Amino acid sequence: MTPDRTLEKLDRDGYVILEGVIPVDQVPHVRESVASCLTAHFRAAEEQADAVRAKGHRQGGAGIQALPGIINHTQAFVPYLTDSRLTYSVQSLFGDFHRISGTSAIANHPGNDRGYWHSDWPYNQTNAAHIPAPYADVCVKLSTLWVLTEFSPTTGGTLVIPGSHRDSTNPSGGDGFDREAPHPDEIQISAHEGSVILFDSRLWHCVATNHGDEPRYAMNFGYAPWWLNLQPQRVGSPDHTAMVVEPRGKPNETPLVPEAIFAKLPDDVKPLFRHWVNPHG
Ligand SMILES: O=C(O)CCC(=O)C(=O)O
Structure with a gap:
């Protein structure tokens, strides 16, 4: 697909699939390193999710595991962050000074609950x-x-509603929708290993059930322009304290990248993370 066609599809449907961002022979290495980090952090992730649920907030359902800040645990995927098609798309929308707003690893275990319709931060109303x-x-x-x-109907490819990014709201906070219910316009994404599904964070999407017998591993990374305020995701920042801690709301926290890890990133990747480095880490 040409770069312009990629942007046209992103604009029209709200998402586009970039094939082969991670070369197929490198996928097992990336998947295994991400999977072992998720396994190691399984208990901590469950406790964090339970703590959020205990405050009455909607969390991903049973069998869905997320590990924010995966770059702090493995850097196996780092060479692919600056894929030329990905960079072209991000740069076309946000200009030179774009940056990564978060790196989360995801495991959807066999039989996981279907999720709820939402758009990603900063549009997720929960x-x-x-x-x-x-x-x-x-x-x-x-x-x-x-x-x-x-991603397939068996492994639980993400459910999306093409074109929903143009809507002025999304179902995550209710707003007249049943966020738990199937939607007549939903489609399920199928995609090969190593692909990246690039989408406008406003796109309505939902976790599907993994009907297979192995976990379905993925990662969700955000790309943001310099002018989007990411501070509500930063523990200890005045915005996080005012907007998340004091109202006792549901967080969307992104761990800082320790200086020692940042220092070893390739030169062309550093600009994506230099806003989020912990100098004491
Ligand atoms: O795991 C999926 O299929 C979708 C993940 C998702 O909804 C998210 O990361 O916001």
Whole structure:
């Protein structure tokens, strides 16, 4: 697909699939390193999710595991962050000074619950810090789902509603929708291992059930322009304290990258993380 066709599809449907961002022979290495980090952090992730649920917030359902800040645990995927097609798309929308707003690893275990319809931060209305609807029709953040296990109806490819990024709201906070119910316009994404699903963070999407017998591994990385305020995701920042801690709202926290890890990143990747480095880490 040409770069312009990629941007046209992203604009029209709200998402586009970039094939082969991670070369197929490198996918097992990336998947295995991400999977072992998820396994090591399984208990901590479950406790974190339970703590959020205990405050009455909607979390991903049973069998869905997320590990924010995967770059702090493995850097196996780092060479692919600056894939030329991905960079071209992000740069076309946000200019030179774009950056990564978060790196999360995901495991959807066999038989996991279906998720709820939502758009990603800062549009997810269940997060304490979110842009309130109605939204202006502007793309302020891109999400990227990195396919480490093939997405199919069997493994639970992500459910999306093409074109929903143009809507002025999304169902995560209710707003007249049943966020738990199937939607007549939903489609399920199929994608090969190593692909990246690039989408406008406003796109309505939902976790599907993995009907297979192995976990479905993926990663969700955000790309943001320099002018999007990421501070509500930063523990200890005044914005996080005011918007998340004091109202006792649902967080969307992104761990800082320790200086020692940042220092070893390739030169062309450093600009994506230099805003989020912990000098004491
Ligand atoms: O795992 C999936 O299929 C979707 C993940 C998702 O909804 C998210 O990361 O926001």
